Amino acid sequence: MCEASAYIVRRDGREELILEGVDIVEPEEGSGGAIRIVSIFGEQKVLRARLKSMSLVNHKIVLEEAG
Amino acid sequence: MCEASAYIVRRDGREELILEGVDIVEPEEGSGGAIRIVSIFGEQKVLRARLKSMSLVNHKIVLEEAG
Numbered sequence: 709m710c711e712a713s714a715y716i717v718r719r720d721g722r723e724e725l726i727l728e729g730v731d732i733v734e735p736e737e738g739s740g741g742a743i744r745i746v747s748i749f750g751e752q753k754v755l756r757a758r759l760k761s762m763s764l765v766n767h768k769i770v771l772e773e774a775g
Numbered sequence: 776m777c778e779a780s781a782y783i784v785r786r787d788g789r790e791e792l793i794l795e796g797v798d799i800v801e802p803e804e805g806s807g808g809a810i811r812i813v814s815i816f817g818e819q820k821v822l823r824a825r826l827k828s829m830s831l832v833n834h835k836i837v838l839e840e841a842g
Contacts, residue, residue: 710777710831710832710834711831711832712831730831731830731831731832732828732829732830732831733826733828733829733831734826734827734828734829735825735826735827748832758802759800759801759802759826760801760802761799761800761801762799762800762801763798763799764777764778764779764797764798764799764800764831765777765778765798765815767777
Protein backbone atom coordinates (compact mmCIF):
# COMPACT_ATOMS: atom_id res chain seq x y z
CA MET A 709 0.00 0.00 0.00
CA CYS A 710 1.31 3.38 -1.00
CA GLU A 711 -0.51 5.78 1.23
CA ALA A 712 1.42 8.10 3.48
CA SER A 713 1.13 9.63 6.92
CA ALA A 714 0.59 13.37 6.98
CA TYR A 715 2.20 15.56 9.61
CA ILE A 716 1.88 19.26 10.24
CA VAL A 717 4.59 21.51 11.61
CA ARG A 718 2.84 23.98 13.90
CA ARG A 719 3.92 27.59 14.14
CA ASP A 720 5.75 26.77 17.37
CA GLY A 721 7.79 24.08 15.57
CA ARG A 722 6.03 21.01 16.93
CA GLU A 723 5.45 18.25 14.35
CA GLU A 724 2.09 16.55 14.80
CA LEU A 725 0.58 13.52 13.04
CA ILE A 726 -2.71 14.61 11.53
CA LEU A 727 -3.85 11.79 9.24
CA GLU A 728 -2.73 8.27 8.32
CA GLY A 729 -3.39 6.38 5.11
CA VAL A 730 -3.40 9.54 3.02
CA ASP A 731 -4.20 9.03 -0.66
CA ILE A 732 -5.13 12.48 -1.99
CA VAL A 733 -3.41 15.83 -1.47
CA GLU A 734 -4.73 18.87 -3.27
CA PRO A 735 -5.31 22.56 -2.81
CA GLU A 736 -8.74 23.47 -1.48
CA GLU A 737 -9.98 25.64 -4.33
CA GLY A 738 -11.23 29.08 -3.39
CA SER A 739 -9.81 28.81 0.09
CA GLY A 740 -6.89 31.16 -0.42
CA GLY A 741 -4.24 28.66 0.53
CA ALA A 742 -5.69 25.67 2.34
CA ILE A 743 -4.77 22.06 1.55
CA ARG A 744 -7.17 19.12 1.54
CA ILE A 745 -5.92 15.65 2.42
CA VAL A 746 -8.08 12.55 2.08
CA SER A 747 -7.29 9.11 3.43
CA ILE A 748 -8.08 5.76 1.81
CA PHE A 749 -10.74 5.41 4.52
CA GLY A 750 -12.50 8.54 3.27
CA GLU A 751 -11.45 10.69 6.18
CA GLN A 752 -10.74 14.22 5.03
CA LYS A 753 -9.02 17.22 6.57
CA VAL A 754 -8.67 20.75 5.27
CA LEU A 755 -5.82 22.72 6.76
CA ARG A 756 -4.50 26.21 6.35
CA ALA A 757 -1.05 25.00 5.45
CA ARG A 758 1.42 24.61 2.64
CA LEU A 759 3.41 21.59 1.52
CA LYS A 760 6.78 21.53 3.23
CA SER A 761 8.15 18.21 2.00
CA MET A 762 7.01 14.83 0.85
CA SER A 763 8.73 11.49 0.34
CA LEU A 764 6.65 8.77 -1.23
CA VAL A 765 9.33 6.17 -0.52
CA ASN A 766 9.20 7.12 3.18
CA HIS A 767 5.40 7.42 3.11
CA LYS A 768 5.65 10.84 4.73
CA ILE A 769 3.96 14.12 3.90
CA VAL A 770 4.89 17.19 5.92
CA LEU A 771 2.75 20.31 5.86
CA GLU A 772 3.61 23.63 7.44
CA GLU A 773 0.91 25.61 9.21
CA ALA A 774 0.16 28.88 7.43
CA GLY A 775 1.13 32.01 9.32
CA MET B 776 7.15 0.50 -5.10
CA CYS B 777 5.37 3.67 -4.16
CA GLU B 778 6.81 6.29 -6.42
CA ALA B 779 4.56 8.26 -8.70
CA SER B 780 4.62 9.76 -12.16
CA ALA B 781 4.59 13.55 -12.29
CA TYR B 782 2.68 15.42 -14.95
CA ILE B 783 2.43 19.12 -15.63
CA VAL B 784 -0.58 20.91 -17.02
CA ARG B 785 0.78 23.59 -19.36
CA ARG B 786 -0.86 26.99 -19.63
CA ASP B 787 -2.53 25.85 -22.84
CA GLY B 788 -4.13 22.92 -21.02
CA ARG B 789 -1.92 20.11 -22.34
CA GLU B 790 -0.93 17.53 -19.72
CA GLU B 791 2.64 16.35 -20.14
CA LEU B 792 4.59 13.61 -18.34
CA ILE B 793 7.67 15.19 -16.84
CA LEU B 794 9.22 12.61 -14.52
CA GLU B 795 8.64 8.99 -13.55
CA GLY B 796 9.56 7.26 -10.31
CA VAL B 797 9.11 10.41 -8.27
CA ASP B 798 9.97 10.08 -4.59
CA ILE B 799 10.36 13.65 -3.32
CA VAL B 800 8.16 16.69 -3.88
CA GLU B 801 9.02 19.93 -2.13
CA PRO B 802 9.03 23.67 -2.63
CA GLU B 803 12.30 25.06 -3.96
CA GLU B 804 13.18 27.43 -1.15
CA GLY B 805 13.88 31.02 -2.13
CA SER B 806 12.53 30.48 -5.62
CA GLY B 807 9.28 32.38 -5.14
CA GLY B 808 7.06 29.48 -6.06
CA ALA B 809 8.94 26.70 -7.83
CA ILE B 810 8.58 23.02 -6.98
CA ARG B 811 11.39 20.47 -6.93
CA ILE B 812 10.68 16.85 -7.76
CA VAL B 813 13.28 14.11 -7.38
CA SER B 814 13.03 10.57 -8.68
CA ILE B 815 14.31 7.39 -7.04
CA PHE B 816 17.02 7.41 -9.73
CA GLY B 817 18.25 10.80 -8.53
CA GLU B 818 16.90 12.74 -11.47
CA GLN B 819 15.66 16.13 -10.38
CA LYS B 820 13.50 18.79 -11.94
CA VAL B 821 12.63 22.26 -10.69
CA LEU B 822 9.52 23.77 -12.21
CA ARG B 823 7.67 27.04 -11.83
CA ALA B 824 4.46 25.31 -10.92
CA ARG B 825 2.07 24.58 -8.11
CA LEU B 826 0.57 21.31 -6.94
CA LYS B 827 -2.76 20.73 -8.66
CA SER B 828 -3.61 17.25 -7.39
CA MET B 829 -1.98 14.09 -6.19
CA SER B 830 -3.17 10.55 -5.61
CA LEU B 831 -0.71 8.19 -4.01
CA VAL B 832 -2.96 5.20 -4.68
CA ASN B 833 -3.00 6.10 -8.39
CA HIS B 834 0.73 6.99 -8.35
CA LYS B 835 -0.02 10.30 -10.01
CA ILE B 836 1.13 13.81 -9.22
CA VAL B 837 -0.22 16.68 -11.28
CA LEU B 838 1.41 20.08 -11.26
CA GLU B 839 0.06 23.22 -12.88
CA GLU B 840 2.43 25.56 -14.69
CA ALA B 841 2.66 28.94 -12.95
CA GLY B 842 1.16 31.88 -14.83
